[in-house]
Amino acid sequence: MNLLTVTNLSAGYAGKQVIKDISFFVAPKTIVGILGANGCGKTTLIKAIANLLPHTGSCQLDDTYLENASPRQLALLCGYIPQKSGISIDLTLLDVVLMGFNPKLSLLQSPTEQMKKEAFDALCSVGLGSRKDDNFQQLSEGQKQLCLLARTFVLKRRLLLLDEPESALDFRLRYETMGLLRTYVAKNNAAALVTLHDPSLALNYCDTLLVLSDCGLLGELQPFSTPISKMEPLLSSIYGTISLTTLSTRRGEKRLIMIKEDDAC
Ligand SMILES: Nc1ncnc2c1ncn2[C@@H]1O[C@H](COP(=O)(O)OP(=O)(O)OP(=O)(O)O)[C@@H](O)[C@H]1O
Numbered sequence: 110m111n112l113l114t115v116t117n118l119s120a121g122y123a124g125k126q127v128i129k130d131i132s133f134f135v136a137p138k139t140i141v142g143i144l145g146a147n148g149c150g151k152t153t154l155i156k157a158i159a160n161l162l163p164h165t166g167s168c169q170l171d172d173t174y175l176e177n178a179s180p181r182q183l184a185l186l187c188g189y190i191p192q193k194s195g196i197s198i199d200l201t202l203l204d205v206v207l208m209g210f211n212p213k214l215s216l217l218q219s220p221t222e223q224m225k226k227e228a229f230d231a232l233c234s235v236g237l238g239s240r241k242d243d244n245f246q247q248l249s250e251g252q253k254q255l256c257l258l259a260r261t262f263v264l265k266r267r268l269l270l271l272d273e274p275e276s277a278l279d280f281r282l283r284y285e286t287m288g289l290l291r292t293y294v295a296k297n298n299a300a301a302l303v304t305l306h307d308p309s310l311a312l313n314y315c316d317t318l319l320v321l322s323d324c325g326l327l328g329e330l331q332p333f334s335t336p337i338s339k340m341e342p343l344l345s346s347i348y349g350t351i352s353l354t355t356l357s358t359r360r361g362e363k364r365l366i367m368i369k370e371d372d373a374c
Contacts, residue, residue, distance in 0.1 A: 326347055
């Protein structure tokens with residue numbers, strides 16, 4: 110059974126359509142990457158699914174049509190991390206992560222001790238436990254991203270919608286963050302839909318990749334089961350000519366490597 114079914118989704122801004130007639134499924138316990146050039150509509154797609162943009166078509170999460178969900182119901186089902194944090198007031202890291210519990214709390218209700226413990230554990234999982242009392246504004250952009258990821262983890266939602274969660278992270282943290290996401294979706298029978306600009310991360314950590322252009326959804330691929338001969342033309346349509354090859358890690362695990370070819374040749 111699919112966790113998320115997106116059917117004929119179209120959305121845009123001020124009468125200008127940006128994404129057109131997009132349909133796909135997301136299975137539980139999977140990470141789905143969205144790839145595409147700057148401005149092709151990746152953020153628009155994520156925002157439409159999160160019901161933050163008016164759209165036509167439908168997004169069904171389990172038995173719930175997200176279009177019909179109340180804001181609280183939506184917040185309990187989906188966690189959304191935008192490209193920019195949007196937090197501009199002074200808050201400690203622990204307070205920021207505790208905000209993740211807001212959909213479970215009534216107005217003026219304070220977080221419980223158990224929530225505080227879980228928020229601290231989530232901060233520790235992203236390596237920021239020792240900074241819990243620091244001011245969020247004083248974090249680097251990458252550390253802010255990690256803190257927001259911890260906030261997204263606490264409610265154990267069925268669907269995470271993440272817009273370039275890796276953009277400010279260093280090489281090692283990019284891989285560790287995708288590893289955390291993998292653990293999250295497996296443990297919580299959840300799924301993550303992630304926009305990415307790093308093809309290595311996408312190819313090696315996502316179960317499915319959606320290849321988007323401003324003409325719509327060009328195709329889908331499953332990195333370790335779609336033949337390289339089919340993946341190369343699809344990825345070349347957004348990156349210019351590329352080649353794919355496989356290498357093994359020292360432990361013998363298979364990895365996909367993408368190389369940019371010279372388009373002039
Ligand atoms: N608030 C807005 N009002 C009007 N047009 C917008 C708005 N946000 C985005 N757009 C337009 O919609 C198109 C798609 O933008 P979107 O942010 O979805 O692209 P993207 O694929 O996420 O890009 P990037 O990789 O650069 O983040 C762009 O042409 C952009 O100019």
